[in-house]
Amino acid sequence: MARTGRRPGATQTREKILEAARAQFSEKGYDGATIRGIAREAGVDPALVHHFFGAKDQVFIAAMRLPYDPGEVLRRIIADTRHDRAEAIVRFFLDVWEDPRTRAPMLALVRSAATQEQAATTVRGFMKDILFHHVAGELGIPALRAALVASQLFGMVLVRYVIQVEPLASAAPDEVIALYAPALRAVIEE
Amino acid sequence: MARTGRRPGATQTREKILEAARAQFSEKGYDGATIRGIAREAGVDPALVHHFFGAKDQVFIAAMRLPYDPGEVLRRIIADTRHDRAEAIVRFFLDVWEDPRTRAPMLALVRSAATQEQAATTVRGFMKDILFHHVAGELGIPALRAALVASQLFGMVLVRYVIQVEPLASAAPDEVIALYAPALRAVIEE
Structure with missing residues (x-):
């Protein structure tokens, strides 16, 4: 090689x-x-x-200097046999966002997608690719349900990390995971 | 008078x-x-x-020229006896956002809260007030759970209306309500 x-x-x-x-x-x-x-x-x-x-x-x-890739996410979620998929997804997501170094570039991307049409177009295409090929394809979650999982995770970003609304902004990750995993589960499971 | x-x-x-x-x-x-x-x-x-x-x-x-107030929202949700609270919340929320006239000022507020620290501070205080006094107080939903409902609704705004990720952006409101209400219910109900 x-x-x-x-x-x-x-x-x-x-x-x-x-x-x-x-x-x-x-x-x-x-x-x-x-x-x-x-x-x-x-x-x-x-x-x-x-x-x-x-x-x-x-x-x-x-x-975009994103700190992880969807393949890596999937490997970690599928490898997490101690928790169900919904909990593994929320847990992985919070792990990444709790780390300020990985939070910064993603925050920049979310902010620009929220305000600039060109950035929104870019993120839209990327998310569609990820949702259809990885989440829908490899995890077997229908695309519309996968998009609703994405809604819940992006909403968490907005309210907990961007706007920082209490008491969510200061809540312990484990408490958030315990309350939010059932919500993701409700969307994932038919 | x-x-x-x-x-x-x-x-x-x-x-x-x-x-x-x-x-x-x-x-x-x-x-x-x-x-x-x-x-x-x-x-x-x-x-x-x-x-x-x-x-x-x-x-x-x-x-802020917002098209409705939380008191009005609560009256409509409580008056909606045909659906449970989770479904009434999602239904009301989509009704408001599907109307382009009411969507515009809220979109402006979400966008500025996502990018400007001062706007975020303002929205944060407003949301805290609404969550604690109206949602937590009058609907009897604990504040952290109310904040997670807010996450779910703001995430929907971001993915469906701002970034416009398919297939969620084009999905019929009734289909979205049917899939998303169970997720809100999972957060609301203990």
Whole structure:
């Protein structure tokens, strides 16, 4: 296996691709952007983009500096055999948001999606991709129900972390999980 | 009873009070603003502010041009004997948001709360007041559970109306109500 990560210039190439990706996502939205277009803008071969990052959702996650990817989320949720899926989803979600380092880039994305039409278009395409391919496909949750799970999680972000409404803002994660997991379960289960 | 509504200049006085209220809420946040301070800024007697609008939450609703007030919401939810409380809440909420005229001012408030610290402070105080006094007090839902209901409703706003993620954005209101009411019920009921 080629040691591409250590090749001189690999870091710069990676950064150039991410810069091109941010420009393409911002200009064309998530749906409109392509690996081919990002590669062209970065002046590299499309195979190199794929080699560095994988599929489009992975390029987006790296470009937006999001702290985790949906594949990783799914692996953790499916691996969590101590809790049911609804509880594992809320637990994972709170874990990520309780950490200020991972909270910052996601907060920036939610804020821009709430106010800028272009950012909303980008997030919309990304969420649709994630909901249909990962949540609906791999977890077997119908897409509309998956979107209602997303509603509940984004609402938690807005009320607990952005607007910081009490008593939710200061409630202990375990208490929030215990109260909110049944709500997700009600949407997930038919 | 004095016919104050028809007194010459009443409309101008009302507008002057609302302008002062917007300034005070924006400067001091919802918690910091007072009827007395708003009256002082408008150059009127505090009794006149109370006469025109009532309590502080009513002044806020008028100042922010929100299309309904929590008292009205509660009356409708309690009067809706055909559905349980969870379903009545989701149904009322969707009714209001499906109407583009009532959607616009609320969308503006949610957007500013998502991005501006001062607006977030204002909305935070208002929501705390509504959650504790109306929802927790009059509907008898504990404050933390009420805040989680607010999370669910604000999340719906974000995903369905702001970011417009499919298939939720285009789903029929009745289908959304049928799927989402059980989630609110799970949070409301102990």
